[in-house]
Amino acid sequence: MDNIEEKLKNLEEWNKERERVKPFIDKAVEFHNKARVEAHWKNFEQAGTLYKNAIEGYVNALNQKPKYYLQDLLDRIDHVIEEHINNSFNLRVSGDKLKSKNGIREFIDFIDNLKLEERKYLNPYDIAQAFLKIADLYREEGNLDEAYEFYNRVIEVNCERPFIDREAYFNAGKILFQKARFKEALVIFVWVLRFNPKDEDVIARLDDCLKKLHIYEHREKFLKATPKEAKKLIMEVL
Numbered sequence: 001m002d003n004i005e006e007k008l009k010n011l012e013e014w015n016k017e018r019e020r021v022k023p024f025i026d027k028a029v030e031f032h033n034k035a036r037v038e039a040h041w042k043n044f045e046q047a048g049t050l051y052k053n054a055i056e057g058y059v060n061a062l063n064q065k066p067k068y069y070l071q072d073l074l075d076r077i078d079h080v081i082e083e084h085i086n087n088s089f090n091l092r093v094s095g096d097k098l099k100s101k102n103g104i105r106e107f108i109d110f111i112d113n114l115k116l117e118e119r120k121y122l123n124p125y126d127i128a129q130a131f132l133k134i135a136d137l138y139r140e141e142g143n144l145d146e147a148y149e150f151y152n153r154v155i156e157v158n159c160e161r162p163f164i165d166r167e168a169y170f171n172a173g174k175i176l177f178q179k180a181r182f183k184e185a186l187v188i189f190v191w192v193l194r195f196n197p198k199d200e201d202v203i204a205r206l207d208d209c210l211k212k213l214h215i216y217e218h219r220e221k222f223l224k225a226t227p228k229e230a231k232k233l234i235m236e237v238l
Contacts, residue, residue: 014068021061021069025076028057032080039083044091051084082121085114089122093130104134128159132168139171148175166195173205182212183234190222190230197223213238 035050058077066073092110097103107130114122135150154168173188186209192202203223210216215237225233 017064017066017068020064021066021073024057024061024064025069025073028054028061028076028080031057032076035080035087036083039087039090042090042094044087044094047087048084048091051080051087054080055084081118085118085121089126093126093133098130098133099137104137107134124157124159125161125164128154128157128161128164128168131157132164135168135171139175144175144178148172151175162195166192170202170205177205177209177212180212182209183238185209186213186222186234187227187230190225191227193223194226 031050031054035047035054038044038047038050055077058073058080061069062073062077088110092098092103092107098107111127131150131154135147135154138144138147138150151168151172155165155172159165169188169192173185173192176182176185176188186206189202189206189209193199193206196202206222207216207219210219210222213234215234218233218237221233222230
């Protein structure tokens with residue numbers, strides 16, 4: 001009997017809680033669904049406003065201090081925040097936004113101001129691709145310092161895509177060579193050879209560094225060296 005009464009009591013509590021929180025949840029779900037539609041059609045600004053409204057609705061439901069709906073609401077908020085952050089990312093990389101100084105600045109501010117718990121929602125590969133696009137643009141414009149910075153940011157993302165890392169390292173090495181920083185460029189090209197030891201383009205760049213440093217006679221050692229070994233070898237032969 002006690003068990004039945006307890007269940008009935010819980011049912012009554014659940015029904016009362018449902019009456020309090022469901023209007024907020026229904027409104028939030030409505031905004032959330034509309035946001036997804038706008039995001040699908042790449043109307044990112046409109047979607048952003050709707051995502052904020054959905055988050056506000058779910059937070060209002062939480063403010064009712066629910067017991068039975070608590071975990072469900074926390075899960076819903078987590079999902080909508082993830083979609084909202086990805087929508088904000090897409091807004092800043094869509095179209096030609098990363099081809100303008102203002103667009104680049106807005107994107108960098110967005111990425112750098114993300115909290116650690118927000119950054120986890122973004123795919124590192126997407127971030128690396130955006131940084132790579134910015135780096136390539138600066139390199140084409142002849143702005144080598146900015147290009148070098150963003151190639152390094154690609155590497156720092158650690159997106160676990162070898163072809164992305166290879167391109168970033170290789171282009172960073174070419175910039176170092178253009179700036180006559182031949183020792184650093186040499187170590188970078190040794191690093192890039194790890195992706196493909198027979199890469200003729202990289203070997204040609206490595207040879208150029210050796211010639212500039214007048215240590216071409218040590219070519220075979222550098223071709224077989226690790227980046228750490230290359231640094232030590234440079235100190236030994238120069």
